[in-house]
Amino acid sequence: MVSIAIEAAVVEGAGSPFRFETLTMDPPGPDQIRVRLHACGICHTDMVMRDGALPIPFPVILGHEGAGVVDAVGPGVDSVAPGDHVLLSFHSCGACGACHDHQPGYCVEFVPRNFLGLTQAGQGGIWRGDQRIGGNIFGQSAFATHAFAHSDNVVRIERDLPLDILAPLGCGVQTGAGTVLETLKVMPGQSIAILGAGAVGLSALMAAVIAGAGRIVVIDRHASRLALARELGATEAGDDLATLNGLFDHIVDTTGVPALLGLAVDRLAQRGTLALVGAYPPGDFSIDPSAIMSMGRRIVGVVEGGIAPQSFIPRLIGYYREGRLPLEKLIQRYEFADLEAAFAASDSGAVVKPVVVMPQS
Template identity: 90%
Template sequence: MGSIAIDAAVVEGAGNPFRFEKLAMDAPGPGQIRVRLHACGICHTDMVMRDGALPIPFPVILGHEGAGVVDAVGPGVDGVAPGDHVLLSFHSCGACSACHDHQPGYCAEFVPRNFLGVTPPGQGGIWRGDERIGGNIFGQSSFATHALAHSDNVVRIDRDLPLDILAPLGCGVQTGAGTVLETLQVQPGQSIAILGAGAVGLSALMAAVIAGAGRIAVIDRHASRLALARELGATETGDDLAALDGQFDHIADTTGVPALLGLAVDRLAQRGTLALVGAYPPGGFTIDPSSIMSMGRRIVGVVEGGIDPQLFIPRLITYYREGRLPLEKLIKRYAFADLEAAFAASESGAVIKPVVLMPQD
């Protein structure tokens, strides 16, 4: 089994545009799975990586919400075979204490395996002539016609399911839904405020409805997103947390704006929890420690929803089949060639979850 030619969107350096290129992909090595991609969601983290705010190896292929069909497998791969339909998620070592606890988002090797795209010796890569391209971001690099993924970050799904609609389960959707259902473990009748009505925030909202939450408030600056939030089950919406009455058992911040967090702490009920889900810039925010201690409040950081994709993605698919996770309401499809336009629509707020579709032979 030799190398194949692929088409990929390459970012040459921080802040550069995508450039479509013909590259060579090695045959899958031990533990690797080659996937012919059909679709890939666009996540805010892709924008952060493109702009050089995270330590990724330029030149690089981004994309980490891939979905497609297994094309080939390397030695030692069990559980999937050529022809299987799969969703791709983040990469983890499988050996550290967090992985053993089914919390791979906190894997001891999360940064090198996902942002640095490090692969062990003997595993396949992607090449431009003699130059190796960063082609293992989040263990996949899915802005391409093919990806080399791994046994731990490939989730097999039924062939009747729509790959384009389910692609975002691999990151954004599982992050929002997992925060509510697994990390916060919202109980029936409890209240929650969700800051930000992007893909992560609206996934958190849908999960809060699934959990049977009582009061569900959503805060965002885009009126169209607040209208969709009400359609999806929010009991109240607004553009300012300060304008809401009362306190909340849970608050999930998906905005990554530190200035909102002090007020969020103040709006927590006794023994309430603030989940930090956004991509925060370096620095800090000011809180009164006594307001945490005296009220039994908690602040918890959340990566990828605090879930195990192998267990949680099938659960999300069940909700989708039942009509309780209407992902199609968040998605707008774009041709792979229109990747720049899809990014621009996401950055402007015009589209909640762009999904690019790869050309199929």
């Protein structure tokens, strides 16, 4: 195989805008899968990385909810073949205790493989002349026409499925839905409050409906999102957790706002669980330990829903086919060239889940 030319949106440094460039992509090396991308969802973590709040290798190609068609595979890859339709998710080592427990979001190498974008010996890279560009973020770097992925973070799907609608399954949707269905294991009739009605929060809402939860409350500041939450099955929706009556078996915080967490603990029922799913700034937050101990309450951190993409994404696709996971209600499509506009729409809250669609030759 030979190198190919690709188009990619490169971020030169922290806070820099996207710059579209023609770059050179090596042939895939061991355990690499070259994917011709059709679409990529925009996740809040992309914004955090672009701002330099996470340790990523500038200049860099972001994007970690990719979907496309396998173009070529490297030595040792037998899980997919050219022509297969695939969704891309996060990268893991496959060998540590968490990976063996089918919870690769807690992989001991999560940071170097996903944020640092480290590659293994002999694997191909993406180049601007003789300068290597960060092209392995979350094992994919999918704001481009082509990306390298790996056997562990590629999920093959049926060819009749819409790649643009299913692209967000690889991170945001599986995070919200996995938190409810796998980490919390919400049972029929239980109550749940979801803080934040972005893509993660609304995915948690749809999963709560699938789980048969009883009281389902969504809290957000955007009236349009609260209206959508009601349409998707919320029994109550409002803009202030403090005004709600009663206690909850489960609370899912997707906002990443530490000031809300003390109040969230107070709203937990006996043996209730607070799931921390947001991107929290470093630092402390204040809670009363006796309020946790005396009521048997729990606080649990959740990465990527606590799921294994290879088994959980097909489960979500099943719900989508049944009409129980109407992802199309969250999505607005943008041309790849309009990536900045898509980011702005996400940042302002105007769009729940922007998805950029790549040009196809």
